[in-house]
Amino acid sequence: MAKLRGTGIAAVNYPTGMNLGGDPSQALIHATTSGSFVVTLSATDLGQGLRTVIAQIAAETLGVGVDDVFIDTADTDTGPHDMGTFASRATHRVGNAVIAAAKEAREALLEVAAEELEASRDDLETDGLGNIRVRGAPGRSVKVTDIASLAQFTYGRTISGRGAWMKPRSAVDPETGAMDPDSTEAHACTVAEVEVDTETGVVTVISIKSAYEVGRQVNPALVHGQIVGGAWMGMSHALYETTTPYYPDPGHRPKDFSEYLMPGAHETPEIDCVVLEYPSSNGPYGVKGIGEMTANSPIPAIVNAIYHATGVRIDELPVTPELVLRGLEAKERHASGGVTPSTAGD
Numbered sequence: 001m002a003k004l005r006g007t008g009i010a011a012v013n014y015p016t017g018m019n020l021g022g023d024p025s026q027a028l029i030h031a032t033t034s035g036s037f038v039v040t041l042s043a044t045d046l047g048q049g050l051r052t053v054i055a056q057i058a059a060e061t062l063g064v065g066v067d068d069v070f071i072d073t074a075d076t077d078t079g080p081h082d083m084g085t086f087a088s089r090a091t092h093r094v095g096n097a098v099i100a101a102a103k104e105a106r107e108a109l110l111e112v113a114a115e116e117l118e119a120s121r122d123d124l125e126t127d128g129l130g131n132i133r134v135r136g137a138p139g140r141s142v143k144v145t146d147i148a149s150l151a152q153f154t155y156g157r158t159i160s161g162r163g164a165w166m167k168p169r170s171a172v173d174p175e176t177g178a179m180d181p182d183s184t185e186a187h188a189c190t191v192a193e194v195e196v197d198t199e200t201g202v203v204t205v206i207s208i209k210s211a212y213e214v215g216r217q218v219n220p221a222l223v224h225g226q227i228v229g230g231a232w233m234g235m236s237h238a239l240y241e242t243t244t245p246y247y248p249d250p251g252h253r254p255k256d257f258s259e260y261l262m263p264g265a266h267e268t269p270e271i272d273c274v275v276l277e278y279p280s281s282n283g284p285y286g287v288k289g290i291g292e293m294t295a296n297s298p299i300p301a302i303v304n305a306i307y308h309a310t311g312v313r314i315d316e317l318p319v320t321p322e323l324v325l326r327g328l329e330a331k332e333r334h335a336s337g338g339v340t341p342s343t344a345g346d
Helices: 050-062 090-117 144-153 220-239 298-310 321-335
Strands: 003-015 025-031 037-040 069-072 124-126 131-134 137-143 160-165 185-197 203-213 270-276
Touching: 003 298, 025 090, 037 050, 037 090, 050 069, 050 090, 090 124, 090 131, 090 137, 090 144, 090 160, 131 144, 137 144, 185 298, 203 220, 203 298, 220 270, 220 298, 298 321
Parallel strands: 037 069, 203 270
Antiparallel strands: 003 185, 025 037, 025 160, 124 131, 131 137, 185 203
């Protein structure tokens, strides 16, 4: 018996948004009397950092500091419409809607500022630090907070904006199959290194290394966190997670998360990544989707690494020690003139 090492590779291109389109997102923005801005959404932050990146996108478009933007999400009774947080669509769809709403609110803000500064609207600009100034005249400026207050108490106006973004639904040509299935695509390639114990069948993942092309990174720290978390999830799907280990036999099912098998900190391998930025033509500031794809390519990369180490091709998930041992036994029988190798567990 021995411990064998192998390396596997897998690649993925991942579409952003619902297949063939037709999944709109909407956003509302308004200024408070204190000069902060509230972005109202029905989109949900599932922990991927949507609230953070949307605040950054709104602040960039409005020309204010990110600390002056507050995100109000996930009240479908009072918020604008959103199709949901799925298909890695949230930053792309919601971000575009927020940009549209922020542009409308910014125009209302600058119109009031033009009156207050007695200047042409076309001569005004925001500095990203909470000020509106006359271009070419640094001494003539006013704080955004002051304009928001003046708009409501002196000019009797609202500073607000509405935005929506939708990929029009693309029908499939029944003759040719031609269609426009997605808005943009991100790409990734993963290399996994594993060690297989031929006596116990246990697979240890040594490292997961990936290259990701995800468009523009609004928040690199969140992108890195998703990649690391996705690598862990991919390994978990490949080797551990199952709700029905002896399907269709209903026995031995986990009853709760205390019985649901997932890797712990001790099993977590070396995870490394390189991120390439090729901005999308239709994403907010070049954004693409990254969320779900981070767990995709690690799975086949690990399975391919097992094959490279052992010569056993396994086509079931998770790859349990039992499946590895059965595959090795079948391979040995085949080598000695016995039956054809099988890893299907029968």
